Amino acid sequence: MKKPDIQENLKKKGLKSTKHRMAILDILVKKDHPIAAEQIFLEMQKMAISINLSTVYRNLEVLAEKNLVTKLALSGDDRYVYEYNRMIHRHYLICLGCKKILALEDCPIKGYEQQIESETDYQIVGHKLDLYGYCPSCRKNNS
Amino acid sequence: MKKPDIQENLKKKGLKSTKHRMAILDILVKKDHPIAAEQIFLEMQKMAISINLSTVYRNLEVLAEKNLVTKLALSGDDRYVYEYNRMIHRHYLICLGCKKILALEDCPIKGYEQQIESETDYQIVGHKLDLYGYCPSCRKNNS
DNA sequence: ATGCGTGCAAAGGCTTTGCATCGTC
């Protein structure tokens, strides 16, 4: 995504376009998997952008509130990870060896939500599905 | 589950049967949904069992290590929840209104894991599926 | 008797917040 698009995005949501905010969104847009606040912080340092970790958190909070970013609690890591909200329904495949996260785009439970809705009388608004396992290189090292 | 069974369970795993440990297991066995360490702590106080919160955590850790208990990170709550390990594959339906957790026993993604295994060359060892929505009573109050 | 279990207090890690200052609109 280009810089003007990001600015446009922020404007639409009523958020100011600061260099910090844009850089955070830019980093997230370029990642195809969720990352922790600290990783964003470190990437910004690499990019020679001076920022405070609490500012990262505050921006992530606002961006999540405006639905530009999604905040996730995946197992296997005890902190939150964040990703750019592509408005695509996604699942994750997490390697228990190296903690690498892969995004999966297809969803096997379309019909399941409806089934549960009728069974429980809940209104289902979403779901979270993560797969756990070992990636090819961790499989080699373990066996 | 009866007290002797719990003791037997602990013994088999090489764990001493202290009154604390047995009470924690007993509480978890009786719950049909996962709860936080603090809730266990509070229930024990109600039962007039004096215990320190860190002891609760330490016991949960050992019990999870021995696979008698499962430690879960569900979204919507920023702390861990624990449940007795019934050796049943389970999913959860979490009410976004009142945070109530319902356990679901059927699993819609049996074949999906295999599909992903062949697609990604990962070795899949498990998955986590949670549904989110609003329970009947929260539906009423919101609408 | 030995080693695991416990209480207490303190530390740890991630995240949030208060306050004064700075930057964007």
Place this chain on the structure above:
DNA sequence: GACGATGCAAAGCCTTTGCACGCAT
């Protein structure tokens, strides 16, 4: 110029840990 954004430091929350004491086997 107004109000949101930021840095810094401190606090908050959940969880873990060190150490001395107590209890189950």
